[in-house]
Amino acid sequence: MLSADDYKKLTDEELVALYKQSEQLDVIGELYQRYTSLVFGVCLKYLKDREESRDAVMQVFEKLIVSLKEHAVSQFKGWLYVTARNHCLMQLRSKKGKNFEEISPFIMETDPEAHLQDVPEIETNLSKLEKCIETLGEEQKLCVRLFYLEQKCYKEITEITGFDLNKVKSHIQNGKRNLKICMERNGQA
Known part of the structure; x- marks a missing residue:
């Protein structure tokens, strides 16, 4: 124990x-x-x-x-x-x-009914985003998760992953682009 x-x-x-x-x-x-x-x-x-x-x-x-x-x-x-x-x-x-x-x-910021009806859509979009993250290559997925979900800075990500700064920036930028493409393919912008 x-x-x-x-x-x-x-x-x-x-x-x-x-x-x-x-x-x-x-x-x-x-x-x-x-x-x-x-x-x-x-x-x-x-x-x-x-x-x-x-x-x-x-x-x-x-x-x-x-x-x-x-x-x-x-x-x-x-x-x-x-x-x-x-x-x-x-x-x-x-x-x-x-x-x-x-x-x-x-x-609510505007029409209350419209926002509450959006909640399932938001949940669906977040679910699709999580699935799209899983489609990324391992290095992109790791850098994107660290940067966006764990809110680590570039320096921290380089220390955690061992990638150099340019690689980290590249993985995040390419990962973000690939997520956008994946979301657009699945009907979300």
């Missing part, structure tokens, strides 16, 4: 693998410590309410107990971001019929 200090030394991916093997909840606790702020920020962005966002953070991490066993997770931070976003979108969708008038001024 590892100590809390041992967990801190492990990467996210090592923690996910350890949890899948042992199902120890203290591993989820370490991930919670690392990413509570990220998940709270995502929830606050979508839900626009601090209390609801706090509740949503707890619900997302409770879901991890089951979800991490069911999914192959290679980039935990990006996967967690998408999981939190999807949780919030589902909450907003379920509210549509209930207290719609109460939440609409906070989440």
